[in-house]
Amino acid sequence: MIETNRLGVSYRGQPALTDLSVTIGGGFTAVIGPSGAGKSTLMRALNGLIPAGSGQVLFQGTPLGRPGSALLRIQQRRMGMVFQGFNLVRRLSALENVLLGRLAATSPWRSLSGWLPHGERELALHLLDRVGLADHAWQRADQLSGGQQQRVGIARALAQQPQVILADEPISALDPKSAAEVMAILHGIQAQDGLAVIANLHSLETVRRYAGRVIALRAGQLVFDDVPQRLTDNVARELYGQDALPGESQEPGGNQELPPNVHFASA
Numbered sequence: 001m002i003e004t005n006r007l008g009v010s011y012r013g014q015p016a017l018t019d020l021s022v023t024i025g026g027g028f029t030a031v032i033g034p035s036g037a038g039k040s041t042l043m044r045a046l047n048g049l050i051p052a053g054s055g056q057v058l059f060q061g062t063p064l065g066r067p068g069s070a071l072l073r074i075q076q077r078r079m080g081m082v083f084q085g086f087n088l089v090r091r092l093s094a095l096e097n098v099l100l101g102r103l104a105a106t107s108p109w110r111s112l113s114g115w116l117p118h119g120e121r122e123l124a125l126h127l128l129d130r131v132g133l134a135d136h137a138w139q140r141a142d143q144l145s146g147g148q149q150q151r152v153g154i155a156r157a158l159a160q161q162p163q164v165i166l167a168d169e170p171i172s173a174l175d176p177k178s179a180a181e182v183m184a185i186l187h188g189i190q191a192q193d194g195l196a197v198i199a200n201l202h203s204l205e206t207v208r209r210y211a212g213r214v215i216a217l218r219a220g221q222l223v224f225d226d227v228p229q230r231l232t233d234n235v236a237r238e239l240y241g242q243d244a245l246p247g248e249s250q251e252p253g254g255n256q257e258l259p260p261n262v263h264f265a266s267a
């Protein structure tokens with residue numbers, strides 16, 4: 001569904017992703033790795049927000065269009081984005097924020113205050129209901145809790161009727177209870193609608209609980225790609241280096257303890 005083919009991205013000559021080849025189909029895929037590993041860069045590159053410096057990204061078998069192209073806009077509509085900071089329009093209601101996702105999916109020039117085709121508002125209300133916010137549809141976004149705002153963000157992404165949801169640290173700004181609610185919703189979407197969900201996550205506990213597949217980056221390279229059951233503490237320690245698992249022993253994990261099909265780039 002989304003595929004990178006020897007993808008490279010640099011910022012002012014500094015590589016952030018190097019020679020990354022990965023194919024992500026359906027299911028729930030977690031992207032992990034230490035700070036600066038390139039997780040957000042990968043999300044932005046998958047969505048075409050930053051162009052590939054080398055190699056390519058393919059969506060449904062078609063290379064992403066050039067920046068500003070009609071093709072890329074069409075492809076981006078099929079990829080719903082969920083952000084760490086929610087990115088809602090604060091003074092608009094929950095419903096209007098979801099309708100913005102709808103506009104992105106239909107006619108970008110149509111104004112919110114103007115005419116809405118029959119069914120648009122109903123669809124937006126239905127999506128708010130799905131994320132448990134039917135009773136908050138007319139509440140201003142900035143009067144919702146963080147967890148509620150993120151649920152609006154998910155409903156807005158769904159309003160685009162995407163095939164993939166890309167979520168960059170969707171729960172990092174949330175308290176544990178709200179985080180669990182948001183994860184349950186993302187997981188439910190993936191399981192019920194058959195959407196692919198790709199999420200950058202920091203908590204290994206969350207990864208182990210919700211993900212069907214884990215991809216780890218380190219220094220811009222793919223260093224682990226497997227089921228979460230193989231993401232043992234030793235593997236995690238290797239991945240994150242010395243700072244990884246605070247409070248745990250810093251003894252080297254030892255490669256002999258790794259599952260046989262795990263290979264790390266030499267650090």
Ligand SMILES: Nc1ncnc2c1ncn2[C@@H]1O[C@H](COP(=O)(O)OP(=O)(O)OP(=O)(O)O)[C@@H](O)[C@H]1O
Pocket residue numbers: 011012015016033034035036037038039040041042
């Ligand atoms: N806009 C930018 N300009 C210059 N360098 C950047 C920019 N964005 C990211 N980088 C650099 O690219 C590398 C990868 O950054 P990225 O944000 O993708 O990492 P990350 O894995 O998402 O980290 P974190 O867990 O802290 O969010 C880092 O070295 C970072 O400093």
Ligand SMILES: [Mg+2]
Pocket residue numbers: 039040041
């Ligand atoms: Mg990041």
